[in-house]
Amino acid sequence: MIRLLSKQGIQTRAILTKAAEEFVTPLSVASLTGEKVFTELFDLTDEAEMGHIQLSRSADLVVVAPATADLMAKMATGQANDLATTALLATDKPVMIAPAMNVRMWNHPATQRNLKQLLEDGVQVVGPDDGDMACGEFGPGRLAEPDEIAEKILGFFSRKIEKTGPLKGRKIVVTAGPTHEPIDPVRYIANHSSGKQGYAIAEALRDLGADVTLVSGPTRLSEPEGVSVIQVEAAKDMLQATRQALPADVVICAAAVADWRVENGSDQKIKKKEGQLPALTLTENPDILATVSQKGEARPDLVIGFAAETQNIIENGKAKLAKKGCDWIIANDVSPETGTFGGDENSVIVLSSDGEDHWPKLSKKEVAISLALKIQDYFKGRN
Numbered sequence: 001m002i003r004l005l006s007k008q009g010i011q012t013r014a015i016l017t018k019a020a021e022e023f024v025t026p027l028s029v030a031s032l033t034g035e036k037v038f039t040e041l042f043d044l045t046d047e048a049e050m051g052h053i054q055l056s057r058s059a060d061l062v063v064v065a066p067a068t069a070d071l072m073a074k075m076a077t078g079q080a081n082d083l084a085t086t087a088l089l090a091t092d093k094p095v096m097i098a099p100a101m102n103v104r105m106w107n108h109p110a111t112q113r114n115l116k117q118l119l120e121d122g123v124q125v126v127g128p129d130d131g132d133m134a135c136g137e138f139g140p141g142r143l144a145e146p147d148e149i150a151e152k153i154l155g156f157f158s159r160k161i162e163k164t165g166p167l168k169g170r171k172i173v174v175t176a177g178p179t180h181e182p183i184d185p186v187r188y189i190a191n192h193s194s195g196k197q198g199y200a201i202a203e204a205l206r207d208l209g210a211d212v213t214l215v216s217g218p219t220r221l222s223e224p225e226g227v228s229v230i231q232v233e234a235a236k237d238m239l240q241a242t243r244q245a246l247p248a249d250v251v252i253c254a255a256a257v258a259d260w261r262v263e264n265g266s267d268q269k270i271k272k273k274e275g276q277l278p279a280l281t282l283t284e285n286p287d288i289l290a291t292v293s294q295k296g297e298a299r300p301d302l303v304i305g306f307a308a309e310t311q312n313i314i315e316n317g318k319a320k321l322a323k324k325g326c327d328w329i330i331a332n333d334v335s336p337e338t339g340t341f342g343g344d345e346n347s348v349i350v351l352s353s354d355g356e357d358h359w360p361k362l363s364k365k366e367v368a369i370s371l372a373l374k375i376q377d378y379f380k381g382r383n
């Protein structure tokens with residue numbers, strides 16, 4: 001996490017608790033932060049150079065990672081019996097915690113009570129994630145991934161600091177996630193898109209300083225900091241929200257928009273009748289990518305679509321590039337065995353009038369960063 005933050009130009013100063021010193025040495029942490037590591041409350045040298053009050057206020061943000069059940073309890077009750085807890089009590093700066101503990105400890109009413117108190121105190125929380133734990137159990141309690149914590153921290157700053165970066169001043173609209181096409185008030189047609197690829201693209205563009213609007217179908221992802229998010233359900237709402245977000249320099253359609261919706265949907269729950277199937281009629285949804293790509297003065301400089309294919313990826317991708325009238329198509333294989341839908345990795349081919357560019361298998365975040373850098377290149381030398 002320190003390494004990721006330092007790559008983004010964020011300087012970190014570390015305080016290690018006694019427990020932390022069982023896992024990492026002050027020397028190894030100092031080599032990453034490039035700063036003295038603080039460990040002792042009553043270290044006279046530290047107090048002479050920088051008292052704990054000053055230390056607690058010298059940062060723009062105080063992050064506790066990992067935040068154990070014990071540390072959360074101390075924070076929630078205002079205890080201050082070592083340097084870390086004293087700095088946390090003395091600080092006048094925002095605090096973010098990344099909890100990490102056994103699933104039962106996390107679910108324990110005491111921890112949940114402390115969490116509630118910390119949220120009420122304005123503490124920001126990242127994670128914990130669900131997953132396998134060192135103790136062999138499974139569930140919530142696993143420390144959020146370093147890049148997730150770093151992202152939340154970066155988001156905190158982009159919300160507060162004026163945007164800088166090579167895409168500063170560029171307005172970019174990204175669509176992401178699936179659409180839900182209602183059949184009746186309780187049922188809908190959907191697909192397996194998780195929104196991960198589109199959200200990662202919005203975040204990568206934000207990190208390069210772009211002014212990003214994310215038009216999102218229903219997902220389980222948290223809204224990225226520093227991005228304007230418009231939540232929609234069905235394709236026609238997604239089209240309307242995308243149109244309203246224009247004009248833009250770039251539009252990227254990463255959403256898995258349903259091609260069809262139910263024409264004869266019902267306002268009331270359709271009743272199940274013995275031996276009778278509902279006669280649903282499908283009609284075609286508007287094509288957001290094709291609509292935005294239409295020639296005209298308001299057309300964005302760059303319109304990028306995706307092609308989700310299960311066979312003849314390149315051929316079908318090229319056909320979509322021609323048919324939809326966009327500038328680039330990012331073709332990806334969504335056959336179930338690839339795990340592209342919902343997974344964390346993607347292997348894409350960028351198709352444009354320049355030909356085919358095959359990227360290796362990358363994490364969705366890396367695909368997003370590479371795409372953001374390609375967009376940055378596109379605008380180099382343009383006004």
Ligand code: PMT
Pocket residue numbers: 175177192193194195196197198235253254255256257258259285286287288289290304305306307308309320332334340341342343364
């Ligand atoms: O969300 P994830 O789980 O991370 O998965 C990522 C992804 C596989 C969904 C993503 O990488 C992707 O491929 N998105 C496009 C999915 C899709 O609907 O592809 P398509 O080949 O059916 O559509 C082609 C293009 O037209 C897409 O840019 C799509 O957004 C757009 N489209 C399609 C239909 C429609 N009515 N309106 C559109 O804008």
